[in-house]
Amino acid sequence: MKIAVYGASGMIGSRVVAEALTRGHDVTGITRSGGALPEGVRALQADAGDAESAKRVAADADVVVSAIGPSRTGGDRREFLAQLRTLAENLGDARLLVVGGAGSLLVNGHRLVDDPEFPDLYKAEALIGAEALDYIRGLGDSADWTFFSPAPVIQPGTRTGTYKTEADSPAGDTISAEDYAVAMLDEIEKPAYRRQRFTAAN
Template structure:
């Protein structure tokens, strides 16, 4: 299978690319700056905000993975939403699946989004609201976009690849997950789809 990973030099994207290559997939890693990529990944420079790049990637790949997120350095979060919108437009009406790396803030506990709770950390709130909006944008696409979002547990960091974790829909399971096991779950879903046009989550 042909998989394009946008943001392939980041913590999550690099592990997704490496996991996919390890399973025999043909992987293209897309970065803005040409950062170092895992062995076996074909490197391409490009941006999710560029219409021509997005269309070219969608036309060549079976799955387009957006391992990107809103700016954490004071940049305009609309750029991220525009990027997700651009990728939605690129895959609309095609057989290419769009896989978006999500966040934990949009997960739901007792019917309420975690990001809306009084104890949610203020320093992560704007970022979480932006990614939550991206989820709503995906949900509004209708039947001509095959999308999936995978939200991690509340804490995701480099760690061990165990291959053992729990999955859930919109409700969190566990407090943390390694970036390696996040990649395992994402590529599992690519290999054996169970969450077409849905969001799901994982944790220990």
């Protein structure tokens, strides 16, 4: 399968790239910086907000993964959302998987980001992530999309190959970035959440 990963050098994107490679997929890694990527990856320097580039990438891919994210301060809100729109509007026949945030996950019908104890450090980023989910859901049947929120805590760790999933409520408190990538590739290979949001945890 041909998989294009935007944000291929980031914490999550790099692990999605690595997991896809180990499974024998044809991987294109897209970064703004043009930094080095693992052997076997076709590296491309491009911006997710460039419509012509996004159209070319999608035309040569079965799946486009957006592992880009908003600024922690929320300062680039419009740019991040514009990049997502560009990817969605230039998909062609490709499928779009979006690395989302955990702040929009629901506990007792309320978003985590709206909890008074939600950390201020992550609030701006989480609110933009929730707005991104609303936008992606608004695509409806016009695109083949999946929005994948991690557990509330995601960080580098161990690849165990095991995880639990839920649709809109947390499946647990934590997940390693490595197991997030496992769950992402499992969803790419055997779709269970087409045109839905889901989440995973260890």
